[in-house]
Amino acid sequence: MPDTLHHVPDAPLDVTLPSSRTGVPSELLPSPNALAATRRATVLPRVEWIGERPNMVPIDRERFEELRPLGHGGMGEVVLLQDHDIERKVALKRLAEASGVDHVLRFVEEIRTVGQLDHPNIVPVHDVGVDPQGRYYFVMKHLQGETLESIIARLRAGEPAAHARFPIPVRAQIFLGVLNALAYAHRKGFIHRDLKPANIMVGAYGEVTVMDWGLARRIHSQDTVAHVAEPEAPRDVRKSFFMKTQAGTLVGTPLYMSPEQAQGKHEAVDIRSDTYSLAVLFDEFLYLKHYLEGRESLAEVLQGVEAITPPVQTSRGVQQAPVPSEYVWFLHKGFSKDPAKRYQSADEMMDALRGIMEGRIEVHCERTLLKRALHEALRRVDRYPMHIFAGGAAAAAIVAASLGHLLWRVFAG
Numbered sequence: 001m002p003d004t005l006h007h008v009p010d011a012p013l014d015v016t017l018p019s020s021r022t023g024v025p026s027e028l029l030p031s032p033n034a035l036a037a038t039r040r041a042t043v044l045p046r047v048e049w050i051g052e053r054p055n056m057v058p059i060d061r062e063r064f065e066e067l068r069p070l071g072h073g074g075m076g077e078v079v080l081l082q083d084h085d086i087e088r089k090v091a092l093k094r095l096a097e098a099s100g101v102d103h104v105l106r107f108v109e110e111i112r113t114v115g116q117l118d119h120p121n122i123v124p125v126h127d128v129g130v131d132p133q134g135r136y137y138f139v140m141k142h143l144q145g146e147t148l149e150s151i152i153a154r155l156r157a158g159e160p161a162a163h164a165r166f167p168i169p170v171r172a173q174i175f176l177g178v179l180n181a182l183a184y185a186h187r188k189g190f191i192h193r194d195l196k197p198a199n200i201m202v203g204a205y206g207e208v209t210v211m212d213w214g215l216a217r218r219i220h221s222q223d224t225v226a227h228v229a230e231p232e233a234p235r236d237v238r239k240s241f242f243m244k245t246q247a248g249t250l251v252g253t254p255l256y257m258s259p260e261q262a263q264g265k266h267e268a269v270d271i272r273s274d275t276y277s278l279a280v281l282f283d284e285f286l287y288l289k290h291y292l293e294g295r296e297s298l299a300e301v302l303q304g305v306e307a308i309t310p311p312v313q314t315s316r317g318v319q320q321a322p323v324p325s326e327y328v329w330f331l332h333k334g335f336s337k338d339p340a341k342r343y344q345s346a347d348e349m350m351d352a353l354r355g356i357m358e359g360r361i362e363v364h365c366e367r368t369l370l371k372r373a374l375h376e377a378l379r380r381v382d383r384y385p386m387h388i389f390a391g392g393a394a395a396a397a398i399v400a401a402s403l404g405h406l407l408w409r410v411f412a413g
Contacts, residue, residue: 040064040129042085059084064092064139072096073239075103075214076135080142090126094137104136110214111138113190121181123201123209143209148174148197148285156288158319168286168324170206172357175282176350177208182278183346186271190216193269194240195277196256197284215240215251219270237301254301255292256280259337262305272339275349279334279342283310286327288318291335309335312365325367326356 040063045056065082067089072078076095083090095107115125127139154162166174178200182192194215201209237254252261258276260268284290291310295301312332314322330352336342343349355361359375361368 044085064090066092075107081139083139089142090139091142092137092139094131095135097133097135106214107136110212110216111136113213113216114140117185117188117190117213119181119184121177121208121210122185122213123211143201143203143211145201145203145207148200148202148281151202152197152285152288155320156318163320168321168327169357171285172327172353174200174202174206174208175278175285176353176357178210178281179278179346179350179353181208181210182274183350185210185216186219186274186346189218191219191269191271191274192216192277193261193273194252194256195274195281196238196253197281198238200281237296237298252277254298254305255290257302257305258339259306260339262302268339270339271345272342275334275343275346276336276339278346278349279331283331283335286323286331287316288320289316306337309337324371325365326361326371329362329364329368330356 070078199212258273292304
């Protein structure tokens with residue numbers, strides 16, 4: 001792979017706008033002045049010590065050195081860089097050559113969206129620029145870890161190490177990090193629209209990061225990207241895409257769409273569409289099996305999104321411990337096809353999930369009733385230990401007396 005961030009100083013720089021190659025209007029492309037300033041050199045000097053005196057030695061070298069690719073998609077690619085100024089590794093995301101107008105707009109909106117979302121669970125943008133080929137790029141934190149998609153695959157394969165590291169309480173804690181990021185984004189006025197396991201990164205120390213905000217937009221604002229979207233043929237229902245339909249433009253990933261997304265109703269897509277996708281994501285993380293598994297065609301998936309709600313059950317045939325019933329009911333509300341009946345915000349989902357994790361279980365069935373009673377009893381032990389001890393001792397005395405009277409009657413009779 002050529003190092004697109006390097007420029008040979010002695011060679012003439014071609015600043016011709018590549019509009020004829022991309023078909024993108026010239027106003028959406030970098031200006032000739034921006035292209036002429038693409039060389040990024042280091043600015044910090046090297047410190048050398050001469051005896052006890054420091055000497056600052058200027059260094060003139062390319063700031064970013066491309067190391068290896070990290071991933072690629074329909075819009076572009078992500079590569080790993082070495083930043084020679086700050087002495088750290090960073091990730092660079094850049095547009096593919098011959099990108100259409102919709103890709104350019106999506107890319108620009110992603111940069112500006114993520115740039116406004118300063119949150120521990122959202123990948124930060126460090127810098128933005130144009131490479132010598134006239135491609136927009138932005139530099140961001142290099143995330144290390146694995147995606148939720150990879151974790152689910154390992155759990156489903158039955159890897160003992162994966163199940164030891166990610167029991168259901170830990171999965172709930174990871175999902176809480178996802179909810180935290182979305183609650184923040186929603187408060188800032190953005191919806192993600194493409195939430196799925198492949199867009200969630202989990203680090204070695206349990207840190208959670210929500211990635212890929214390329215389809216995000218402001219709530220209740222005009223969907224600029226969807227209006228100019230070039231139709232794409234969906235090759236995989238787990239991949240995001242645009243597709244023109246009679247009802248509207250489908251934007252997102254079919255398997256994780258809300259019903260209103262699946263119907264192409266852009267004006268109806270709001271925060272509650274994200275909460276539906278969050279429920280689908282958490283459901284797959286808990287059960288290790290997508291609720292629409294077996295549906296491969298786009299038509300089958302979209303029909304399932306609109307009509308199928310997962311049954312209230314603790315297992316779906318995957319070899320693992322059953323999903324606790326309180327989580328089953330938590331998901332049941334999230335899967336409501338009527339936006340007015342599902343969680344109205346990520347904050348509401350967080351409150352409900354924290355309640356479950358703290359033992360404040362809502363009663364929906366015999367199991368949740370029994371768990372609620374047990375948790376209440378345990379809380380009373382901590383709150384009123386002497387009363388519980390006295391009551392327990394009295395009960396034990398009554399049982400002992402009754403048993404003694406019964407034995408006396410048996411042996412005396």
